[in-house]
Amino acid sequence: MDDKNISQAVVARLPRYYRYLGDLRGSGIERISSQDLSKLMNVTASQIRQDFNNFGGFGQQGYGYNVEYLYNEIAKILGLNEKHNLIIIGAGNLGQALANYMNFERRGFIVKGIFDKNPDLYGKELRGIVVQPVERIEDFVRENAIDIAVLTIPKDGAVKTAEKLVRCNIKAIWNFAHVDLKVPESIVVENVHLSDSLMKLSYGIANQ
Amino acid sequence: MDDKNISQAVVARLPRYYRYLGDLRGSGIERISSQDLSKLMNVTASQIRQDFNNFGGFGQQGYGYNVEYLYNEIAKILGLNEKHNLIIIGAGNLGQALANYMNFERRGFIVKGIFDKNPDLYGKELRGIVVQPVERIEDFVRENAIDIAVLTIPKDGAVKTAEKLVRCNIKAIWNFAHVDLKVPESIVVENVHLSDSLMKLSYGIANQ
DNA sequence: AAAGAATTGACAATCATTTAACAATATTGT
């Protein structure tokens, strides 16, 4: 599990496995073979076995994989058994939508604070959390053991804000700003570039 | 440009090139070599040249690439010169946020309609567009030459809705629902699975 | 308890992507 050379391609597939296993589990299915799962997910059985074997074998010859067990193991690999405190920086459209929509708490991500630079929003409540001025970020991160910052601000401020977060030892940034952040390697950055995604879709229309 | 075997990896990198070239262009820079761009973007110069050559050479030996020209060529490849009518299905947190946040119009994506199944939202205006009942989707798509549907509804309804969209000849679906849609190959689906992204981030924290 | 069927984990083979190298060509400076 602590293996450091798992390829990005494999990691990117884990959440999808987790989703399908959750569904199977919800349907009361106890075991599944790589072949049946491969048909369900539209990938090769070989890839499924190869992927799981990156983390040690979870299956049993002649039997397949126990759904519940595999589901829980993947959760562990993904770190979903750990709780993480997070803050949202940028209480605009997207920040508010994520706060309301993402169901963070159910997955062990605890929204501890929301910040904005617009004074009109100070004091506004979102899911019981009061919007604070961005000037308070640094103290707040240090005082509340914040692991994750969700960055939903325009690109102009994003780079500077990321540098600030680095200084107060944030562990990870979920970046929705349309810019590449420059942070030390030890800090996890997961980008969600929505306009890139829309351009890929546009490419698909143009070239199919 | 009509080449059909461009790898997904290459296409996924195009929006990033486009973004950097847009910035360079904004700074008034006229030309750039693959080497300079590679330093800027933190990739290899070889990859840049290889990527562009998938679509024909845009550079000139001894000179490099003309920023303005390359920028425009990538826009064409991505189909950004074409206008597309789109509808948003699901006027909840995320649907509203995207409508307000994405600046669709500036990029040639025209929001023509917004739909929801919640009667409380009928008639509500978002950016001048009135929310309509989902029952009207099929007629609306046909009557207004809609190319793209943005799916921001819970997973339960998403699969059925996608099937409905297929029947009225939608070209592409930008899918934010946490489920894999089953549609014919000719229809472009671009998934934005936010919880998958958050899990990848979680993995990053757990394994670094 | 034994035989047959199922299925994994590991390895090998194939396929795809990325990087390196370099000849061909254009630019720049003298």
Next chain:
DNA sequence: ACAATATTGTTAAATGATTGTCAATTCTTT
């Protein structure tokens, strides 16, 4: 106008990812 420099496009090599195969193992049935 020439030599030196820069830089692409292309081909080859190296690396990485996916798929196929099969012995080893477990399960299931009789």
